[in-house]
Amino acid sequence: MVSRVIPVEPFDLVVFGGTGDLARRKILPGLYRRFLGGQMPPESRIIGAARSEMTEDEFRAMARAAIAEFVSADKRDAAMIDQFISLISYVAIDAKGDGGWATLKGMMRKGVVRAFYFSVAPALFGALAERLHDHNIADAKSRIVVEKPFGRDLDTARALNATLAKHFREEQIYRIDHYLGKETVQNLMAVRFANILFEPIWKAQYIDHVQITVAETVGVEGRGAYYDTSGAMRDMVQNHLMQLLCLIAMEPPYHFDPNAVRDEKLKVIRALDPVEHQDIVRGQYLAGGGQKSYVDHSENPASKTESYIAMKVHVSNWRWKGTPFYLRTGKRLRARTSEIAITFKEPPHSIFDDAEGWRENVLVIRLQPNEGMNLMVMIKEPGPGGMRLTQVPLDMSFAEALGEDGADIPDAYERLIMDVIRGNQTLFMRGDEVEAAWAWADPIIQAWERKGDKPRGYEPGTSGPEDALMLLHRDGRRWREIRE
Ligand code: NAP
Secondary structure, three states: OOOOOOOOOOEEEEEEOOOOHHHHHHHHHHHHHHHHOOOOOOOOEEEEEEOOOOOHHHHHHHHHHHHHHHOOHHHOOHHHHHHHHOOEEEEEOOOOOOOOHHHHHHHOOOOOEEEEEEOOOHHHHHHHHHHHHHOOOOOOOOEEEEOOOOOOOHHHHHHHHHHHHHHOOHHHEEEOOHHHHOHHHHHHHHHHHOOOOOHHHOOOOOEEEEEEEEEOOOOOOOOHHHHOOOOHHHHHHHHHHHHHHHHHHOOOOOOOOHHHHHHHHHHHHHOEOOOOHHHEEEEEEOOEOOEOOHHHHHOOOOOOOOOEEEEEEOEOOOOOOOOOEEEEEEOOEOOOEEEEEEEEOOOOOOOOOOOOOOOOOEEEEEEEOOOEEEEEEEEEOOOOOOOOEEEEEEEEEHHHHOHHHHOOOOOHHHHHHHHHHHOOOOOOEOHHHHHHHHHHHHHHHHHHHHHOOOOEEEOOOEOOOHHHHHHHHOOOOOOOOOOO
């Protein structure tokens, strides 16, 4: 199956924070891959901006090094890299200062899409928005892309929304959640809403429970001081896991239109019950395997910040009443994996004697590694052993299903940047969605802060704290194994 590449309009993209980690690892290599794939037209321009005084050649050399480091060898075409690099320029700008803006204005062209990627600390978003506006650099069609974290609670998210709204309309603001840019996540909507197969059974009557797992093997090395002010709830649950939950639980939108989709997601967030204290387990990784503990990494021996969280969540509406959603995410776990597993109920009556062989149907949606889907179904065990049951996966790995092209599934960032240029906000969070998610998360965070609970220690390389197992055991269920 050959996927179609539809080029976007030519654009001017300014990357504030162009010398930073995100720009080097994701944004510049991603743009190069879209250029190589024929989606980014050669009439486009990329302008890096940061405080560092650098010549254009120095910035280009940095971009070239980033491509060498973060683009796989089979995609590094010398002539294409040269051509891509020739589209890049640089301007030294302090977001809070007044120098450099006139130069930037002079670099912007008329008649092309203007996009401004705020790949800087959120504290600078307001200053950037204000200066883009005051220096007349942003026009009515310009777009701004803002990175996470979008606030650390409801008040800060509201303040940030209000600051951006002073200079940009909601249709111009693209709040990135890179989980939404993953192929599988979009396929989840296709599978749900382009097939009749699943919809009739997509409800509490047939679904026993849902597990959403985002497990990492790395710790907070290097980001310890920042992470200690955040924790797994703020860093992962309020945004990424919440977005995945929304896509599973939402009602069919009337059309695949940005506001229709986001309206439905918002309704899910508003239908979430408050989470009881006993339905949350928080953990902190201990030292092990020659690696430091969480408190060593964060250099805060008294830290009460969680590097792991598991919780049981209820969506209180007609479709989901009685079906729990179990969410968990953590660092320094056994494997790096992200998946959503939907476990169906047992048939109302079994006609087979082989009760032992029976297992639930599970639809597993893998986000990483190997994006794809797996439906666990019961079949007759092959061979002459009589009518014995066995479970087999109906496996669909997207890379295989899409043939040669599948191996080239665009990274979430590249896909999302192309959506910004196309002006498609479907996969970006709307301001009210972000605020609703904080309104749900805030009381949970405040409750444990009030109690002053310290997270449970867990051994690195495991599935997290023992107590998390109990969260499901006491409901007669089990977590899926964390493995690649
Ligand atoms: P970083 O490596 O610390 O880079 C920050 C960038 O901002 C640098 O280019 C820096 O360059 C520039 N900068 C700092 N102060 C500035 C100012 N006053 N005016 C203009 N530019 C300024 O950070 P990062 O990891 O790239 O992260 C950027 C943003 O993305 C943050 O909001 C972060 O939370 C978010 N994010 C990052 C990742 C990731 O994987 N790195 C993932 C998700 C979200 P100068 O020092 O030269 O000014």
